[in-house]
Amino acid sequence: MKTELDSDRDFSQQIARTIRDAILGGDLPADGRLPSESDLAAQFNVSRPTVREALKRLAAQNLIRTQRGATGGAFVNRLGFDEAQEHLVTTATLLLSMNRVDFETACESRFALERACLPLACARRAPAHLAALHAEIARQGTEGLSDEDFCASDVAFHRALVDAAANPVLSWHLAGAVEAMQPLMNMITFTARSRARIVALHGALADAVAARDADAAGAAMDSLAAYTLELGGQIRARRARPAPDTAAG
Amino acid sequence: MKTELDSDRDFSQQIARTIRDAILGGDLPADGRLPSESDLAAQFNVSRPTVREALKRLAAQNLIRTQRGATGGAFVNRLGFDEAQEHLVTTATLLLSMNRVDFETACESRFALERACLPLACARRAPAHLAALHAEIARQGTEGLSDEDFCASDVAFHRALVDAAANPVLSWHLAGAVEAMQPLMNMITFTARSRARIVALHGALADAVAARDADAAGAAMDSLAAYTLELGGQIRARRARPAPDTAAG
DNA sequence: TCGTTTGCAATTGTCAGACAATTATCGGTC
DNA sequence: GACCGATAATTGTCTGACAATTGCAAACGA
8 A cells, every 4th residue: 555645735635545546446355454543644654633534534435434442443344235325315415406406407317217217127026016116105195194204205116116127226326316306306395186196107107017018107207207397397486586598408 | 503412422423414414404505614623623512633534524525625724614515516426436336346246237227327318318419419429439440449448438428428418417327327337347358349339339329319319229229238238248257156146036 | 005025813734642432352260 | 161350452532732824914115
């Protein structure tokens, strides 16, 4: 591992990058233990707090985990799908909120991606997947469900739909796309009428997937996308901001 | 902002989470300045190094940037697509490499997602997009191009294809999917014959997009996916590891 | 009056040493 | 042999200090 650092630069950043590259390059195997903070400080010729800052940077990226005690230390994290998903959602959420992405753009992106999962979902859906879909549909029909809970169930439904494709990488990508939309979806007020329509479309989707009918599923998804966009019009209307003419040129 | 911390827990992690939630919740506007490290230390009733560790965690997530000097401090980062993309690629790459994701699974995911962009790309492609596609196709036909450069051009081609959909969120997602595949693609040795076939398929894709023929583009993409999978067989054969029976159950 | 320069203050970056908390290991005792 | 305490290693945190950077304003000269 490199022990030379450019002066008049951020040491902890350089150290973090060096270790990160070592991990990505495979020099440090998963679950392998890094030298102790004192050793690293000696290697890089910096103080322990500086090393610690570098380690915290890596910990924030889920690249390492730390453990106290005699056999403790920093260990290379075997990045699981769950943690990576959390990370993806955070980044995606920020990206949408900070760049003032139109509801239309985010919506279009999300449904386009989700539509891509349907053929696979139809081909591979197992009974457990169908059960998950129906469970969420039932929940969405509950009386007195808050808008937030309805949204949460909606997200769960769509994630179950994607999971039916039985491709963890696909599920990971889509989880980011779907969950990042939740703050935007939460701005929508769902009337009883709109809920009923959404639940009906969800039912059509579930049925199509159960029947392994990719075309019908695609059609239902398109309807759902169109209706979601329609509902999203509320948001723009409420904000009363002029619509940018960048969309659908 | 909360100033209470659970004892016997990792302070810096709690502080980072608190500030992170404040940023995600919109309490801290983009480009807004956080209190100085000393002030934060006083607020949370911890020492400055602890606060610094928390800030480094946030900096690692591109949530804040720091600046030295009199008017310096920590500022909420306006997360741009570029930085978010870099982040996404890192996470995706790690996810693929550390979970020993099959080439087939990653490939399937990537092409499924990319296929979802084609209708939009056909609808919105502008002359600049077509020019970018043809430029990469021309580069891929160059004699004496190394495998790595061929791969890089392949990535550039597909990113240009996705960019033609004119949806930045979609481009962001796909950049992660496509670039994360590059290490896997680099394990393939491209013969002159296979290169010619890929270039031909790229040409078909570009022509279909130019003609706004989504069906033809989809067909070309399917062919490309199938052929890439075929080439990927090399990798599994070389590794000589028995294929896990988890795929396509 | 205007432009330049110099000093100051605020802030982050880094260091050194120390102590507390945690945990596995080793040795002793019953 | 089983149980228990001392021990050592390691991370987590604190205190205090100094260096580097940078904006700003006051002082100074033309």
